[in-house]
Amino acid sequence: KEKLQHLLKRIEKLPLNAKHNFKVQAIYGFLINELKTLVINKKIDLIIMGTKGATGLKSVSIGSNTGNVITKVPCNVMAVPENACYENIQEIGFPSDLNIAYDIKVLETIKDIILLKRSAIRLLYISGANETLSQNQTKVKNFILDYFKDNVCTYHNITGKNIDESVQCFTESRNLNMVIMVAKNLNFLERILFRPTVEKISYHTKVPFLVIHE
Incomplete structure (x- = not known):
């Protein structure tokens, strides 16, 4: 509780931000269960968490914390690597296996973020050697590109x-x-974030990532 109060004082020293209020709360219990309850009771739209082990050999496990929140709590999660430095959000990556059609509300959420910072979005598909898109994948790709046609959106394979x-x-x-x-698409998400053999995050860039839930 003392550390939370100290954090609150640090936040209060930042430039005035009239759009947000900050409250601290210490809860005893299991992280996932308590977060699920908070999300419902407080009508939370976004969970922001810091991650350790963001670079190189310092691969500290976040599978038990951030990883579980991402995969088990039905709420949008932004994970910020410990060595991340804030930059104006000019380009946003959007990796997809193009196998599942996205709900319009998900795409609307992405568009809101793009419009907020006037960002460009880069749709990314990773293919195997000599692999081509199926008819369904091509349909999903074209739908996404059409949805963002009024924004700066490019496709990369x-x-x-x-x-x-x-x-x-x-x-x-x-x-x-x-x-x-x-x-x-939880399977694709886990292939990006986790090594298959250990519950350690394998995403080691300094770039924050946002996971959107429907």
Whole structure:
């Protein structure tokens, strides 16, 4: 409780922000259960969490905390790596396997973020060697591109064996400021964020990522 009060005092010293109020609360219980209850009772729209082990060998497990929140709590989650520095959000990456059609509300949420910062969005598909899009994937791709036709939106197809490494390379090569993922396709999401053998996050860039739930 003392640390929370200290944090609140640090926040109060920041430039005045009339759009937000800050409250602190210490709760005893299991993280996931308590968060689920808070999301419902407080009508929470977004959970923001810091992640440790954002770079290199310092791969501290967040599977038990942020990873579980992302996959088990039905609320949008923004994860901010510990070494992230705030930058104006000019480019946003949107990795997708294009297998599942997205709900309009999800795309509206992404568009709201784009319009807020006048950002460009980069739709990313990672393919295997000599792989082509199926008819359904082409349909989903065209639907997304059509939805964002009034925004700066481009499609990128790169070849790679490991989805997590491909997303990371694309993020770094394009100097993306944020990555957006959709929790609807949980299998694809987990392939980006987690190594299959251990519950450790494998996403090691300094770029925040937002996971949107329907």
